Amino acid sequence: MDLTLNIKNDKLIGDFWGGLASMLVALPSAIAFGVTIYAAIGPEYAGLGALAGILGTTALGLVAPTLGGTNRLITAPCAPAAAVCSAFAIELVQHGVPAAFIVLMLTALGLVCGIVQLLLGFLGVGGLIKYIPFPVVSGYLSGVGLIIIGSQIPKFMGVMDGLSWWRVLAAPDLWQWQSALIGIVTIVVMLGAQRVTRLVPAAILALLGGVITYFAIAYTVDDSLLVMEGNRLIIGPLGGTASSLLQAITGRWQEIGELKLSQIGALLGTALTLGVLLSIDTLKTCVVLDTLTRSRHDSNRELIAQGSGNIASACVGGMPGAGQMGATLVNLTSGGQTRVSGVIEGVLSLITFLALGTFIAWIPVASLAGILIIVGIRMIDRHSLHLLESPWTRFDFFVVATVVAVALTYSLIAASGVGIVLAMFLFIREQLGSTVIRRKLDGSNRFSNRVRLQQDMEVLEKEGGQTAILELQGSLFFGTKDQLYQALEREISTRKYLVLDMRRVQSVDVTAVHLLEQIRDSLIERKAFLIFSDVSHTLPNGRNIGELFEQMGLTKMTEHVKVFGQLDDALEWIEDLILDTDPENEVEVPPLELTDIEIFSDHKDETLVDLEACFTRRSVVKNCKVYSFGDPGNELFLIRKGAVRITLPAPGELPGHHALTYGRGDFFGGMAFLSEMSRFNDAIALEDTELFVLQRDQFAKLREEHKRLACELVEAVAKVLALRLRYSDKELMAMQD
Secondary structure, eight states, X not given: OHXXXXXXXXXXXXXXXXXXXXXXXXXXXXHHHHHHHHHTTOGGGHHHHHHHHHHHHHHHHHHHHHHOOOXXXXXXXXXXXXXXXXXXXXXXXXXXXXXXXXXXXXXXXXXXXXXXXXXXXXXXXXXXXXXXXXXXXXXHHHHHHHHHHHHHHHHHTTOOSOOOHHHHHTOGXXXXXXXXXXXXXXXXXXXXXXXXXXXXXXXXXXXXXXXHHHHHHHHHTOGGGGOOTTOTTBOOXXXXXXXXXXXXXXXXXXXXXXXXXXXXXXXXXXXXXXXXXXXXXXXXXXXXXXXXXXXXOOHHHHHHHHHHHHHHHHHTTOOOEEEOHHHHHHHHHTTOOSTHHHHHHHHHHHHHHHHHHHHHHTOXXXXXXXXXXXHHHHHSOGGGGGGGGSTTTHHHHHHHHHHHHHHHHTOHHHHHHHHHHHHHHHHHHHHHHSOSEEEEEETTTOOOSEEOOHHHHHHXXXXXXXXXXXXXXXXXXXXXXXXXXXXXHXXXXXXXXXXXXXXXXXXXXXXXXXXXXXXXXXXXXXXXXXXXESOSSBOTTSOBHXXXXXXXXXXXXXXXXXXXXXXXXXXXXXXXXXXXXOGGGOXXXXXXXXXXXXXXXXXXXXXXXXXXXXXXXXXXXXXXXXEOTTOBOOEEEEEEESOEEEEEOOSTTOOOEEEEEEOTTOEEOHHHHHHXXXXXXXXXXXXXXXXXXXEHHHHHHHHHHOHHHHHHHHHHHHHHHHHHHHHHHHHHHHHHO
C-alpha cells in the first residue's frame, strides 16, 4: 500500500515539474502566436491576440489531455495555426471586412476546425493522416515557417501599418531602431541561452532579455516608451483579472449570433486545411513520443481530444492549437509521466495570466517577433536540400519546392490541395519505378517439393521449358499494366504452363484483372494453362484476390485456368501432367518388391536375397507418423507403396512447414541414418503406405557378413542424396539470379 502511494506521489511530482516547465515554453510562444494573428487586424488588437493565446493554452491544456490517451503530450497554440489564421485575417482585412467581424470569424474558424478534427477522429481517419508523404509535410511546414518569418519582419522593425515585409525592407526610413534593437537582443538570447543553461527555457530568457532592453531604452533614451496608452511597441492592456477574463469570453458570444450559416459554411475550406494540418502536427509529435517512451498512442482518440480542445478554446475566445513538439519534449525531460502534466500546464497558464496580466501587457511586440522568427527558421526543413544530390530524390524536392511556392504566392489552402495531388503523383511514381516481377524462373530450374526418381527428374529437366514461373509483387494496377504485359508477352506464345505466384502482391485493380483475362484467352487459344498460386490471401486494403478474380470471371468456367493454395502445389500438378502420373487418374498399383526399387536396379537378384533378409516390412496408416522430430536416426525407409510427407516442426500449435514429399519407389531418412544423428523433422504418411525398413543393427550385421553389399548400399544411398543436393543447389542458384 505504501509502495503504491509512493509511486503515485512520484508521478504527481514529476507531472507538476513537467507541467511547469512545458508551460514556461508554451505560454510565451502562444502569446506571440496570438499577437501575430490579431495584430494583422490592427495594432490595437495585439492585446486581444495575447489574450487569445493565453486562453487557448489554458483551454487546450485542460481539455485535450483529459480526453486524450497520450501520456506527456502538451497541447497548445502552435505555428501552423498562427500561419493559417493570420493569413485568413489578412485576407478578410484586404476585402474590407470590419475588424470586430473578423474577430468573430476567427472564433468561428477555431470552432469549425475543432468539429473537423472530431469528425476525422470518429471516422477513423487518424491512422491515414500519418501516411501523408514526407515531402508534402516538409513543404507545407517550410511554407508555414517562411510565412511566419515574413509576417514578423514588419513587427520586428517596429512598422505596425500592415505593410508587407518586402515593402518594409525597401523603406528603411520607416524602421524604428528601438524595436529592431529589442528584436536583435531577443534573438541573440534565444540562440545563446541553451549554451549557458538548460534549467530555464530559452524562450523565457529571450523574452526577459527583450523586456529588459525595452525598459533600458525607455529609461535612458526615450521616456515616451514608459507610457502604455497608444504605445504600439508593446502588447498593451489585457485586463489580467477574473472579471475581465469573463467579460472577454461572454462578450465574444454575445456577438456570435451575428454570423450567418452561409458565412460559417464559407469557412469550411480553411477549417478543413487547418484541421488536417493541426492533426498532422499532433500525430507527428505522438509518433516521436512513442519512439522515446516505447509506447503506442491511439490516433483517432487523440484527434477527438484535440478537436474537443479546439472547440473549448474557441468557446472561450482562445486560438486553436495542436500537440507541440518542443513543449512535449520539455515535459518529458522535466519528469512528466502522465496526462496530468498536460492538465497542470493548462492550470498554470491560467494562474500566470491572472497573476501577471499587467506585466504581460508590457512585453514588446518586437521581442515576440524575434521569438517567432527563430520558430519560423526552425520550421524550415533545410535538410530537404540534400534531395537535390540524387536523381532519385529530385522529384521529391520538386514537391517540397512546389508546396512552398504555392503557400507563399497564393495561400496555404491552395498549398494543401497541391500537396494532396502531388502525393498521388508520388505514389504513382513509386509504383511505376518499381518492378512488379520479383523473379522469373524456368520450369527446369524450379521443382516442387515432391521428390522424384532420377529418371523422372531427367524428364522434368528436359521438359522444363514448357513452364514459366513468375513471382509477382507490389501493386498490379493501370500504371503497371504495360510492364506486366511486356514481361508476359513472350511467355504467352512459347509456354504451355504459365504460373503466376501472387503471394507478394499488395493490390490489384480492375485494369490488371482485365489484362489477365486477355492473357488467359490467348493461352486458351493455344490450349495452354494459366495457373495462379497464393490468391486467397487478404490484401492490405481488405480485398481478397481470390474473390476479386471470381467476381470478375477470371478463374471461372474453363479448365485451362487453375488456382492453387501454394506454389508447390501448382508445380506438383504440372510435374504430374508432364510425367503422366496424375494421382486423380492413377489406378491401384501393387507394392514394390526390393528388386523394383530404383537404387537396387543394377544389382543381381541373387545378391539382393541377403539384402532383403535385412529389411523388415511395415504398414503405416494414412495421417500417422513414421517418425517424429528428435527420434534416433537408426532406420532407413524405402517406400513400396503410398507417399510420405516430410515437415519441419513449427512453434506452438501451428502446422509444420512442408519440406518434401517422397513417393513410391523412393527412400527417405538417409541423412540421419548415415550420420547416426537424431531426426530434425517429422515424417507423416499421406495415404496408406507400405515400407521396407532397414534397422541400424541389421545394417551392422550386413556390414560384417557382406561388406561389399553394405558398401554398395551406402554408395547407392549417397549417390541419390548427392543428386538431390545437386537439384537443390540448382534451384537456389536460379532463385538468386
